[in-house]
Amino acid sequence: MTSIVRNQWYVAAYGREVGRELFSRTICGESILFWRTEAGEVTAMSDRCVHRRFPLSQEPSHLVGDTVVCGYHGFTYGADGGCVAVPGQTRVPRTARLKSYPVVEQDSFVWVFIGDAEKAEGAAIPRAPWLAQEGWTTVSGMEPLAARASLLVDNLMDLSHETYLHGGYIGTPEVANTPITTEVDDAAGVVYVSRHMADAECPPFYAKSTGITGRITRWQDIEFTPPCLYKLHSRIAPVGVLPNDDGTDPDAFHVEVVYAITPETESTTHDFWAVARDFALDDEGVSDFLRESNRTVVLQDVVALDVLEKVLTGEPDGYQELSINIDTGGLAARRIIARLAAEGAGEQAPATPPARTPAAATR
Ligand code: FES
Ligand SMILES: [Fe+2]
Numbered sequence: 001m002t003s004i005v006r007n008q009w010y011v012a013a014y015g016r017e018v019g020r021e022l023f024s025r026t027i028c029g030e031s032i033l034f035w036r037t038e039a040g041e042v043t044a045m046s047d048r049c050v051h052r053r054f055p056l057s058q059e060p061s062h063l064v065g066d067t068v069v070c071g072y073h074g075f076t077y078g079a080d081g082g083c084v085a086v087p088g089q090t091r092v093p094r095t096a097r098l099k100s101y102p103v104v105e106q107d108s109f110v111w112v113f114i115g116d117a118e119k120a121e122g123a124a125i126p127r128a129p130w131l132a133q134e135g136w137t138t139v140s141g142m143e144p145l146a147a148r149a150s151l152l153v154d155n156l157m158d159l160s161h162e163t164y165l166h167g168g169y170i171g172t173p174e175v176a177n178t179p180i181t182t183e184v185d186d187a188a189g190v191v192y193v194s195r196h197m198a199d200a201e202c203p204p205f206y207a208k209s210t211g212i213t214g215r216i217t218r219w220q221d222i223e224f225t226p227p228c229l230y231k232l233h234s235r236i237a238p239v240g241v242l243p244n245d246d247g248t249d250p251d252a253f254h255v256e257v258v259y260a261i262t263p264e265t266e267s268t269t270h271d272f273w274a275v276a277r278d279f280a281l282d283d284e285g286v287s288d289f290l291r292e293s294n295r296t297v298v299l300q301d302v303v304a305l306d307v308l309e310k311v312l313t314g315e316p317d318g319y320q321e322l323s324i325n326i327d328t329g330g331l332a333a334r335r336i337i338a339r340l341a342a343e344g345a346g347e348q349a350p351a352t353p354p355a356r357t358p359a360a361a362t363r
Pocket of ligand 2: 155161162165166297301
């Protein structure tokens with residue numbers, strides 16, 4: 001059975017990756033060709049020519065204006081995927097059409113809808129506004145993961161692993177030692193996990209970027225909208241400094257850590273990561289440091305999850321896991337993903353418990 005959830009929007013690329021060069025990426029097992037029209041619109045269509053399946057991203061395939069010409073025998077397609085010319089005859093077969101995908105450019109990402117295109121309309125795309133917003137500076141990247149997407153979901157939903165896997169970067173003893181609160185909004189399909197540390201060591205990731213020298217109040221508020229968009233609202237302030245009653249928070253540093261978890265295949269994943277900050281906006285040194293540090297942290301996860309994927313592939317079916325309190329958020333995410341998968345496959349969705357509203361205190 002497939003583990004990939006269909007009828008969902010997924011991040012396929014950063015907008016900066018798609019231009020007037022033919023660009024291909026496999027999303028949820030489908031090879032998709034991306035390019036920008038002369039007017040600057042991103043298009044997404046199958047990367048397989050309908051004639052003999054030559055990849056349209058492969059040279060000498062190329063763009064001519066707003067058409068793409070197959071590099072094998074010259075079938076030519078418009079921006080909607082429809083074939084407009086074939087060699088040796090004037091009649092273009094009616095069925096000569098590439099599958100085209102609904103695509104939306106938003107918050108620096110290119111989102112693509114995987115599933116029945118008619119269902120794209122009503123499906124909301126979750127937001128990460130800081131990634132392309134005045135008052136924030138963002139560094140970002142993408143690392144290929146040779147592991148199934150669910151392993152990255154587990155990883156991100158339980159940040160206690162920071163203490164062990166990312167010690168010396170973002171992990172300190174308090175992360176693993178501080179209990180979490182978990183809230184699930186079933187109606188909206190969002191999982192919230194919060195860990196508020198009142199008096200914690202400041203890890204190098206934040207000490208060097210903010211300039212704080214002493215201990216900190218550190219809040220981690222996760223907001224995950226399965227299957228793809230994960231946000232970690234991170235608040236760092238000198239110990240004891242809290243937001244004002246009116247919600248303003250001028251003496252804290254805010255970092256929005258965003259991941260897009262996009263299956264490439266059943267067992268490989270595109271691990272998009274971005275770090276947006278509301279301080280030192282023009283400081284290139286801080287940008288370089290955060291880019292390098294976060295990439296290092298992501299690669300520490302990649303190494304661990306690649307190993308785990310290999311191990312799990314070799315395990316007999318029905319292997320046992322043992323879950324504890326720290327896994328509450330990850331288990332909630334698994335339940336929502338299972339429900340979405342059933343809905344996407346057109347099956348009866350399993351019964352879900354009544355929706356609960358997340359407590360304001362956790363946000
Ligand atoms: S394979 Fe593309 S034109 Fe023949
Ligand atoms: Fe990690």
